[in-house]
Amino acid sequence: MLRVMSIAKLIYECGPNWHHATGTPISDPALWYQSPKGTTHIVVSELELSLMQKTARVDVVHAFSTVRQALGGQPLSIASMVQYLVGLEKTPPKMIMVPADFSANLFQYLTSAGLPVQVDASPLFFPARAYKTADEIKKLKAAQKLNESAFQLAFGILATAKIRKTDATLMWQGAVLTSEILKGEMNAHLARNGVSEFHHGPIVACGPHGAMPHHRGSGPLKAHQFIVMDCFPRHANGYWGDLTRTVLKGKPTEWHHSVYNAVLTSQKLALSMLKPGVDGSTIHKAVVDSLIKSGFPTGADSKGNPYGMFHGTGHGVGLELHDPGPRTISAAQCMLEPGMVTSVEPGLYYADKKTTGGIGGCRIEDLVTITEKGYTNLTTLSKTDWIIK
Amino acid sequence: MLRVMSIAKLIYECGPNWHHATGTPISDPALWYQSPKGTTHIVVSELELSLMQKTARVDVVHAFSTVRQALGGQPLSIASMVQYLVGLEKTPPKMIMVPADFSANLFQYLTSAGLPVQVDASPLFFPARAYKTADEIKKLKAAQKLNESAFQLAFGILATAKIRKTDATLMWQGAVLTSEILKGEMNAHLARNGVSEFHHGPIVACGPHGAMPHHRGSGPLKAHQFIVMDCFPRHANGYWGDLTRTVLKGKPTEWHHSVYNAVLTSQKLALSMLKPGVDGSTIHKAVVDSLIKSGFPTGADSKGNPYGMFHGTGHGVGLELHDPGPRTISAAQCMLEPGMVTSVEPGLYYADKKTTGGIGGCRIEDLVTITEKGYTNLTTLSKTDWIIK
Structure with missing residues (x-):
């Protein structure tokens, strides 16, 4: 029997991978997440919201404020935002892949928050690029x-x-x-x-x-x-x-x-x-x-x-x-x-x-x-x- | 008795930290290392060598070829280059600090090579900036x-x-x-x-x-x-x-x-x-x-x-x-x-x-x-x- 691995993808940046994933540039680092089912999400500040709603090629655009509300009004962190996105589907990912140039600091932070992040060592995180x-x-x-x-x-x-x-x-x-x-x-x-x-x-x-x-x-x-x-x-x-x-x-x-x-x-x-x-x-x-x-x-x-x-x-x-x-x-x-x-x-x-x-x-x-x-x-x-x- | 921690610093990039550390820009990522004693080293390709010898504010400029020779002619890796630099002083560092935006992939690679790398979570790796x-x-x-x-x-x-x-x-x-x-x-x-x-x-x-x-x-x-x-x-x-x-x-x-x-x-x-x-x-x-x-x-x-x-x-x-x-x-x-x-x-x-x-x-x-x-x-x-x- 074939087993499909339950793998998600995560980036936090404003560089070429963001541009590729969403089809549009952004000026400050932001969160992009692809669930194991393939649903794509971004979480952006209110300042970017309307522009991203218009231009980003993703399934769901979240604003800080809506995520904050959903999480009971606490101050947001990257880890809590990722946990929120992970929780949107019943089956949590077994693995969340991040690119080779992902911040080492953020990687440790997500790991210690209990998220199953793994670094993709290949030079192209999105082979389609x-x-x-x-x-x-x-x-x-x-x-x-x-x-x-x-x-x-x-x-x-x-x-x-x-x-x-x-x-x-x-x-x-x-x-x-x-x-x-x-x-x-x-x-x-x-x-x-x-x-x-x-x-x-x-x-x-x-x-x-x-x-x-x-x-x-x-x-x-x-x-x-x-x-x-x-x-x-x-x-x-x-x-x-x-x-x-x-x-x-x-x-x-x-x-x-x-x-x-x-x-x-x-x-x-x-x-x-x-x-x-x-x-x-x-x-x-x-x-x-x-x-x-x-x-x-x-x-x-x-x-x-x-x-x-x-x-x-x-x-x-x-x-x-x-x-x-x-x-x-x-x-x-x-x-x-x-x-x-x-x-x-x-x-x-x-x-x-x-x-x-x-x-x-x-x-x-x-x-x-x-x-x-x-x-x-x-x-x-x-x-x-x-x-x- | 005061104990001085034996801490080294390491960057691998071509961005603002490199510019700050060496006083000069470089176009491709390169290695900068500060030993626990404070001696600063860079390792660069032959294409950058003469320019860096003229402009970089560091104690020692190494070329790939000289490091390769010193290591017995094997193909170089970032890990072997760092190990070479670490070996230049008698007392090895207890800790090698890297900046928060250090590549997560490179971090894991150095760790598995046995190097005591640690991520500096502070926003400024060089507070002097x-x-x-x-x-x-x-x-x-x-x-x-x-x-x-x-x-x-x-x-x-x-x-x-x-x-x-x-x-x-x-x-x-x-x-x-x-x-x-x-x-x-x-x-x-x-x-x-x-x-x-x-x-x-x-x-x-x-x-x-x-x-x-x-x-x-x-x-x-x-x-x-x-x-x-x-x-x-x-x-x-x-x-x-x-x-x-x-x-x-x-x-x-x-x-x-x-x-x-x-x-x-x-x-x-x-x-x-x-x-x-x-x-x-x-x-x-x-x-x-x-x-x-x-x-x-x-x-x-x-x-x-x-x-x-x-x-x-x-x-x-x-x-x-x-x-x-x-x-x-x-x-x-x-x-x-x-x-x-x-x-x-x-x-x-x-x-x-x-x-x-x-x-x-x-x-x-x-x-x-x-x-x-x-x-x-x-x-x-x-x-x-x-x-x-």
Whole structure:
């Protein structure tokens, strides 16, 4: 005989799991509970009540005051609220699962109140978060579209910029054009159009800065060097865009051409392999092999500094910029499945001219979703117009 | 004989506690450990190493690779890294304290590895976070100054706006001026100048929207009504600004005048009471009493909807917009002490004309720091020029 475990689920937060579970954001931590029968409840303050009644995808919305009344008017605690919710069904749960990042303090508190809480150690508390719905894809696409418009603005600025003859510094509106100014203009455009968070971005990393994938870029922008532009804004709809283009203002050398073509070739290869049932680690290996074949190996110099392609080829994107759970396209195994959204972002990084013939970084990143038959690219921005005259 | 407890401290995060402990932000969760002797360590990936060596205020910076080598080359885990750090001093700690929001999963993992971890249930894991240093005050002031410049921009737009005769809608650059447009212009200005986060703000709430303190504001802005403007951007330096002004474009009624004056009077009273040793709850009570004296009581209508002044008068601000720990100026007891930074933000909210003579919200908020003798206002923006012609 099959036995169905009597398991409930509980979260207390205002982050991505809340947004996923209820379909709507909330500004302060609140309680969400799913009974063993599958009935979903939230308990919120009076200030959030009417908004949540209108927007939250749950079966029952409780206000503090109604729970307090039901409990005989005592001051509420998280434990008493959970006990109230547990008591709404005849059969109490044998187990109440909470996510890995649940507060250790709250966990101990609920345990000592006699509640059978258990920590779910898996990276995704809601496995469904790995598979985006049509509505979520629409929101991610909107975020990426807005993101693209910031790149177009930046390309326009770079096109208008003049090259100072003495040192190849870019000049714009009569002053030196810096990474900071270009980032500010992109963010101003994004903010004006509803973006709510930048996660310390974008990256506008010129020449040697671009050779360090974690460098945000700073100081004057120069002609005749790669400029890595990686922008990852969060749309007001809650979802993130993620997009990288590498451009060069002025005249590329042969080295620039061969690096750019190698990265673009490897990205095209990765895209062509995307479909359900393919292991992301196979694609990542193919990317690295393709770069080697183009003459760009990955390794470390005598001081241990890495060069070449030394990060994963892609990560999940959704309600978090780096969605937890499946690693999608990296050294770790991950079977691609319809509805997954992943970045595809091979790159090459060379900080030392001796080893590699040039200095700088080049990365090309699109955001795509896996479909039943292959994939859909959520990105439309050109990858061939990388030389800005 | 006095016994000194052998207590260590541990965090694993990339949030405000990390920023406080090391003086510098980091983008991915990392390990910080303070031995019972007080020696501070961090363990970071190679990608963060050089930056942390330059910027982190800690005694020792460890790289994954050096810890891995010291542990004989096995793959690292958080538990093995903590065991390594614990082993660096002869006397192991009797207790390793972790913060209340420590991951419940990681807590169980460390416990089962035999580490004596204990959850610190207090809201501030680092009590020093409640008392801002001179450098922190400088950063908060910079955040608030930038914040003020966004208000000045918005006031300029409201001053240029025309009032459409048919329905008192504000028109700007030939189109209807909405909350969304004004918020976008403020955020664009802030983003251009280095703000990294908006926390879904600002609030630009006109008329009835302003009567709901959690309403962000939406749709066309109208003349002859209060517009509550509450902006709380995070400066690139990591600290938050927080500032509210209420303005009115066009002609205020007598009701508007009396509400505005009541709120301003109560804020002046609150400010005059700020000094070390005063209980914030006394100030909050004085604010509510002052508003009653001005003819504006707090209560709830027959449907249970609150009106008047139904939130705390002030909250801590620092590395978080709502700093945890002391509630500063609210119904809860909190002794003010030098170095605390608090908002001072009385308001009045009336959604029903019958009860109160008018509809709308009015809030005035400054950000201040408590000093040895009294307080310093970190805000300079006018509170008397609230009528925009």
